[in-house]
Amino acid sequence: MKYVDEVVDYFDKKDGPDVKDFLYRILSKWKIFVICGVMGICIAYLVSKYSTPVYMMRSSLLVHVDPDETSGKQMFEGYQLRDKANIQNHVEILKSFTINRKAMENLGWTQSWYKKTWFIDKGLYRNEPFEVIQHEGTNLTDIPVFIEQVDGHTYKIRVDGEAEYKGDEVKVKFEKEGFFNQAFKNKFFHFTIKPKKKKVDQDANHYFVFNDLDKLTLKYMESMVITVAEKKAELIHLRIDDSEPARGVDFLNELNWVYLQFRLIEKNKKSENTVRFIDSRLEGIVDSLQLAGQSFTNFRSRNRIVDLGQEAGVVVAKMEELETQLSQAQISLEYYKNLLRNLGDANQMKQVVAPTTAGVSDPSLTALVTKLTDLYGKREALSYSVQPKNPSMVILNNEIDMIRQSLDENLKSLVANSQIEVASLSERMSKVRDQLARMPKNEQKFNNMKRNFDLNNELYTFLLKKRAEAAIAKASNVSDAQIIDPARLATIIKIKPKLAINLLIGMFLGLGFPFLIIIMQEFFNDNIQSREELVKKTHLPLLGTIAHNRYPNNLPVFHQPRSAISESFRSLRTNLNYVLPDQPTKIIGVHSTIPSEGKSFATVNLASIVAMNNKKVLLIGADMRKPKVEKMFDLENKVGLSTYLIRYNKWQEVVQNTHIKNLYCVTSGPVPPNPAELLENGRLEMFLNAVKGKFDYVFIDNAPISMVTDGFITGKLADANLFVLRQGFSHKEQINFVNQIAERGTLDNVSLILNDVTSNGAYGNYTNGEGYYYEEPSPGIVRKLWEKVSNN
Numbered sequence: 001m002k003y004v005d006e007v008v009d010y011f012d013k014k015d016g017p018d019v020k021d022f023l024y025r026i027l028s029k030w031k032i033f034v035i036c037g038v039m040g041i042c043i044a045y046l047v048s049k050y051s052t053p054v055y056m057m058r059s060s061l062l063v064h065v066d067p068d069e070t071s072g073k074q075m076f077e078g079y080q081l082r083d084k085a086n087i088q089n090h091v092e093i094l095k096s097f098t099i100n101r102k103a104m105e106n107l108g109w110t111q112s113w114y115k116k117t118w119f120i121d122k123g124l125y126r127n128e129p130f131e132v133i134q135h136e137g138t139n140l141t142d143i144p145v146f147i148e149q150v151d152g153h154t155y156k157i158r159v160d161g162e163a164e165y166k167g168d169e170v171k172v173k174f175e176k177e178g179f180f181n182q183a184f185k186n187k188f189f190h191f192t193i194k195p196k197k198k199k200v201d202q203d204a205n206h207y208f209v210f211n212d213l214d215k216l217t218l219k220y221m222e223s224m225v226i227t228v229a230e231k232k233a234e235l236i237h238l239r240i241d242d243s244e245p246a247r248g249v250d251f252l253n254e255l256n257w258v259y260l261q262f263r264l265i266e267k268n269k270k271s272e273n274t275v276r277f278i279d280s281r282l283e284g285i286v287d288s289l290q291l292a293g294q295s296f297t298n299f300r301s302r303n304r305i306v307d308l309g310q311e312a313g314v315v316v317a318k319m320e321e322l323e324t325q326l327s328q329a330q331i332s333l334e335y336y337k338n339l340l341r342n343l344g345d346a347n348q349m350k351q352v353v354a355p356t357t358a359g360v361s362d363p364s365l366t367a368l369v370t371k372l373t374d375l376y377g378k379r380e381a382l383s384y385s386v387q388p389k390n391p392s393m394v395i396l397n398n399e400i401d402m403i404r405q406s407l408d409e410n411l412k413s414l415v416a417n418s419q420i421e422v423a424s425l426s427e428r429m430s431k432v433r434d435q436l437a438r439m440p441k442n443e444q445k446f447n448n449m450k451r452n453f454d455l456n457n458e459l460y461t462f463l464l465k466k467r468a469e470a471a472i473a474k475a476s477n478v479s480d481a482q483i484i485d486p487a488r489l490a491t492i493i494k495i496k497p498k499l500a501i502n503l504l505i506g507m508f509l510g511l512g513f514p515f516l517i518i519i520m521q522e523f524f525n526d527n528i529q530s531r532e533e534l535v536k537k538t539h540l541p542l543l544g545t546i547a548h549n550r551y552p553n554n555l556p557v558f559h560q561p562r563s564a565i566s567e568s569f570r571s572l573r574t575n576l577n578y579v580l581p582d583q584p585t586k587i588i589g590v591h592s593t594i595p596s597e598g599k600s601f602a603t604v605n606l607a608s609i610v611a612m613n614n615k616k617v618l619l620i621g622a623d624m625r626k627p628k629v630e631k632m633f634d635l636e637n638k639v640g641l642s643t644y645l646i647r648y649n650k651w652q653e654v655v656q657n658t659h660i661k662n663l664y665c666v667t668s669g670p671v672p673p674n675p676a677e678l679l680e681n682g683r684l685e686m687f688l689n690a691v692k693g694k695f696d697y698v699f700i701d702n703a704p705i706s707m708v709t710d711g712f713i714t715g716k717l718a719d720a721n722l723f724v725l726r727q728g729f730s731h732k733e734q735i736n737f738v739n740q741i742a743e744r745g746t747l748d749n750v751s752l753i754l755n756d757v758t759s760n761g762a763y764g765n766y767t768n769g770e771g772y773y774y775e776e777p778s779p780g781i782v783r784k785l786w787e788k789v790s791n792n
Contacts, residue, residue, distance in 0.1 A: 025518075025529065028758075032514045040510020041503050048497040050119035054241050056493045057248040059256060060485040061236045063090045088392060089378045090481065091226050091236060094259055096382075100224075101217045102262075103255040109211055110134060114144075116205040123244040129206050130155075130193050135183060137190035140165060141212040143172060146205065147193065153180055155193060163188075220251060235484065245492045252487035263480055266377055278467040319432045324458060326425040332360050333418035339369070340411045343404055365414070368407045375400045528730050531754055537735045540742055540750055541579060543722065544572035545757040546602060554601055554632045557609045558660055569609040572753065576606075579720050579751050585692040588699050589718035589747075593706045593734045597726040598755040600628040603701040611663035615696040618655065620666045622684075622714050623703040624675040627668035633658045640669025644687060645678040651687050664695070675703075679713040688717055706737065715747040726755045 093099060111132050113124040130147060143163040148156040158175045165172075165188065178184040183192045220240065229235040238255070242248030335355070355366045379396050387393070528534055531545050547565040549556055557566045580586045590606070592599035604619065611617040620641060621629035630637040635656050643649045644666075654666050672678055691698060700718060705711035715721045723738050742750040 026515070029514065029518065033511055036514045037507050037510040040506040040508070040513075042506075043510075044502040044506025045499070047506075048499045048502045051497045052120045052243050053494055054243050054496045055245045055248065056495045057240050057242065057245065057252055057487045058485070058491065059238045059252045059483065059487040061090075061094075061238065061256060061259070061481050062484045063087060063234050063236055063481045087228055087234060087236070089382060091228065092382045092392065093262070094226050094236070094238065094255070095221065095224075097217060097221065099258055099262060100221050100255060101213065103251065103258045104213050104217050104220070106258065107250060107254050109213070109216060111208045111210055113206065113208045116146075116207060123247070124206070125244045125247045128208075129195075129197055130208075131196050132208060133192040133194065134210070135185075135190040135192065137185070138165075138188060139190060139210045140172065140188045141210045142215070144207040144209055145189070146207040148206075149195075150177065152195075154178070155180060157184065159188075236481075238487075241495060245489055249487040249489055249492070256483050256486065260481055260483070267480065274466070278463050319429065322425055322429045322432060326422065326429065327459065329418055329421045329425060333415065333422060335360060336411050336415045336418060340408070340415065343408060343411070362414070365407075365410060368403060368410065372400065372403045372407060375403065526731050526733070527728050528725055528732060528735070528754070529728065531727075531757065533732075534725065534735065534752065534754055537732060538739055538752065540739065540752050542752045542754065543575040543579065544568060545754045546572065546598070546605075548756050548758045549601070555605060555608060555660075557605045557612070561612075565605075566609070568757075569605050572606060573609050573613065576610075576720070576722075579749060581719055583719070585695055586697050586720070587688060587718045588697065589702055589711070589715045589721045590699060590724065591702050591711045591715065591721060592704050592724045593730070593737055594704050595626075595707070597704075597724050597730055599704070599724045600632070600701050602722075602724045602753060602755055603699055604629060604632050607697070607699040608660050608663055610697050610699075611660055614662065616662050616664075616694075617697045617699065618664050618666065618691055618695040619658075620698065620700045621668040622679070622700045622710065624668045624672055624678075624710070625703050625708065627671070629665060629701055630667040633665055635665060635667055637667045637669060640667035641684075642669030642672045642675070642678065644669070645681060645683045646672070647683070651690050676709055676713065679710055684714065685717055705741075706734075712746060718747075718749075720749045720751060721747045722751050722753055724753045724755050727757050729756070 111134075113128040113130075114121045115124055129149075140163040143159065143161045146158040148158070150156055154177055156175065156177050160173045162169055162171055164170075172188055174186070176184075176186075178193065181192065181194055183190065223241050225239045227237050227239075229237060238252055240248050240252055242251075355362060355369055360366075375396060379393070379400065382390075382393055382396060531542065535542055545568060547568045549565055551560055551563070551565075553559050556563055557569050560566060576588070580588070590599055590603040600623070607617050607619045619629060621627050622641060623629075624642050627637065627640075629635075630640075635658070639649050639654050641654065644651055644654045654669070655664050656667065658665050688698065700714050702711035702714050705715075725734060725738075738750065738752065741747055
């Protein structure tokens with residue numbers, strides 16, 4: 001339970017990451033960043049060079065607000081109708097599938113030609129090598145059809161791909177020959193190919209696809225952006241992105257033209273409806289007028305009547321006036337009823353003529369009818385591109401409902417007033433007929449004929465006048481939009497690939513890749529990364545750090561005495577005196593927690609550097625499981641510590657001289673079956689007591705203590721116990737393990753050594769050739785290979 005509490009306390013006191021140390025470790029790998037950054041730039045350059053370029057084409061439309069749309073503006077101020085909504089309606093019409101599909105049909109883009117290259121497929125718009133004439137029947141769309149000219153009369157066709165055929169996905173693969181100007185037909189295709197150029201590059205890989213105009217329309221609609229210049233402006237900007245500039249320019253200009261025609265047709269519908277209405281009325285009136293005129297002339301000729309009397313003339317004039325008024329009232333009444341019936345039908349409202357055409361001069365009614373007709377038209381255009389629940393559609397429906405309600409109330413009132421007026425006129429005409437009845441018979445007939453002729457003549461004249469006005473209005477109609485800036489090849493802009501931006505992105509991605517790898521390594525790395533990290537996690541003294549051994553031998557303190565690693569061992573030798581007791585022979589146990597931490601390397605070099613300081617040193621190889629000391633000094637291992645512990649040799653017999661002055665060594669000896677038991681038999685303590693006074697220092701190289709208990713046995717006999725940890729290899733939990741050993745008193749006088757430390761610039765750099773010591777340059781690749789071959 002105590003150990004668990006210690007672990008909990010350890011993690012509670014755990015410090016956060018050292019950002020400064022992390023940055024220095026990042027900077028120490030600057031070569032990797034440079035290489036990856038350059039690679040990122042190169043890849044970005046290749047991507048930019050071999051990517052399909054995309055260009056931006058633009059055009060502008062000026063849309064005029066129709067005066068008819070705002071004629072009732074004051075009347076609808078409560079409805080908050082705004083010109084901005086009208087502009088937005090034009091934008092939605094331009095976005096509609098119907099308008100874009102019509103433009104696509106006018107352009108006739110039933111096929112698209114391409115030239116296949118290594119990296120991209122280059123479009124051949126306006127530069128097609130052949131002309132393809134489609135015939136009735138099936139032609140699969142969106143599947144490449146490769147054409148290779150064999151000679152002046154023959155071509156080879158090749159198809160290999162998948163396409164939709166009668167609702168199913170089918171695999172199409174064939175290769176056949178065809179003849180120019182003759183139909184090619186099979187199960188999937190029916191077309192004729194004609195040469196357009198006298199000479200076609202036979203090495204080029206040309207192919208074409210039959211386009212599905214619906215899909216192609218949707219593709220262009222997705223790539224098109226339509227915006228209004230400003231809040232109160234009437235200028236609309238159209239933009240489209242395409243890999244073929246000429247194709248994009250043609251589509252934008254054709255779309256603009258189709259839109260202008262659409263707006264003009266919509267404006268002409270009113271005049272056309274008026275003309276049709278008048279023509280239908282004139283057909284009956286012309287016959288009636290001719291018949292009435294012929295009868296009136298014949299009657300006057302037979303009865304030799306030139307003129308009527310004064311009284312009869314007054315009565316006839318009055319009768320004609322009443323008939324004219326009654327006819328106009330009946331026309332108005334019929335118009336009101338017809339309008340009331342069709343009020344909720346958008347299609348019928350399109351056919352309704354203006355009130356003035358029917359002789360109705362009510363400005364309020366005219367404004368309402370005109371506004372409702374326009375709103376129905378806008379709703380139809382808007383329905384092509386938005387859903388019913390779209391906010392624009394909801395607002396438009398609300399406006400239509402409000403105007404329709406106002407019209408309904410107005411028309412009901414007008415119908416009632418017209419019925420009263422018709423009844424009144426009929427009663428007055430009845431009285432005038434009584435006056436005519438009292439006149440002579442011939443005068444009555446003459447009056448009736450003259451009245452009938454005058455009535456038809458006035459109606460005929462009135463309708464001809466209205467028809468002429470409608471024809472003039474139609475002829476003077478112009479579209480309420482005009483092209484200000486058509487799309488041109490001279491104004492296209494290349495939007496991608498942008499070399500500078502791509503190079504910048506490539507560089508950042510190249511730099512970011514190793515940075516991400518390092519971050520991931522740091523996140524999952526549980527190893528000791530620096531001296532400072534080790535100091536933060538322990539209260540034990542850190543005697544020193546051993547530099548990374550960049551030399552091929554295991555005794556750099558002897559072979560390279562002025563090197564950085566030799567200096568690090570000298571510093572360790574000095575610091576070691578502060579933790580050792582003041583006695584003639586100092587016994588130091590060197591341990592590690594796991595193998596490969598450099599324990600034996602540190603022990604041998606530390607013992608060597610102490611011996612080189614004119615101290616008599618004994619090195620004992622106590623790792624009898626995997627001995628290494630004898631290999632570093634090229635010593636015999638027939639006798640050693642194991643043979644002494646089993647009483648086979650005396651201590652003087654197992655001590656050997658090394659090639660380093662003042663340094664003696666006791667190898668581990670033959671590997672015994674029971675090393676721990678041998679170390680505990682008391683012979684090791686006798687050996688140490690025997691050598692005391694004969695050597696200044698005794699270093700014991702032990703087996704890893706987390707693997708076996710050998711190190712704990714020998715460590716109890718040592719004056720100081722040094723634990724070797726390796727930078728970038730030893731785990732952080734091993735520090736906690738050593739802390740626990742010291743805190744529990746398992747071993748006395750515990751200190752730490754950090755091995756294999758590489759300088760990253762954070763804590764100083766070593767100098768070469770000048771300064772306090774000499775560091776040999778790193779051997780080249782050729783030298784390394786030669787040394788490797790020589791050693792083998």
